[in-house]
Amino acid sequence: xxxxxxxxxxxxxxxxxxxxxxxxxxxxxxxxxxxxxxxxxxxxxxxxxxxxxxxxxxxxxxxxxxxxxxxxxxxxxxxxxxxxxxxxxxxxxxxxxxxxxxxxxxxxxxxxxxxxxxxxxxxxxxxxxxxxxxxxxxxxxxxxxxxxxxxxxxxxxxx
Numbered sequence: 001x002x003x004x005x006x007x008x009x010x011x012x013x014x015x016x017x018x019x020x021x022x023x024x025x026x027x028x029x030x031x032x033x034x035x036x037x038x039x040x041x042x043x044x045x046x047x048x049x050x051x052x053x054x055x056x057x058x059x060x061x062x063x064x065x066x067x068x069x070x071x072x073x074x075x076x077x078x079x080x081x082x083x084x085x086x087x088x089x090x091x092x093x094x095x096x097x098x099x100x101x102x103x104x105x106x107x108x109x110x111x112x113x114x115x116x117x118x119x120x121x122x123x124x125x126x127x128x129x130x131x132x133x134x135x136x137x138x139x140x141x142x143x144x145x146x147x148x149x150x151x152x153x154x155x156x157x158x159x
Contacts, residue, residue: 053129
């Protein structure tokens, strides 16, 4: 009898999910293929060395030195508009799973800051110090995170 109840419940979940057996990390895989942390960090550095942005003139160190700086230092060289969150580094994500979750949340949630890293980013006004363009991949990624069933409904990912 227990087996019959178990099978009934399992079948009910299968029907409710539309036969979905979605990988719980599908959204992360989607982002990994389409978001470039390297590209984002290059843009972040370019903004930091531009004297037009930030409240501490321009950053004078190398890109390698920039990557090692604490966020509390970085924010003084970055535009105050749009740059509000530190993106956890690969090293931080390897040593702390909370940082991994934060990374995936940030790249989808704060498009004005992290939009530069999406591989289909377009329409950004180079005169603004934040991303004001569009990225269909970022929008699809946000949808995947908000509605995990999207990964199940034969919803074809954008390239």
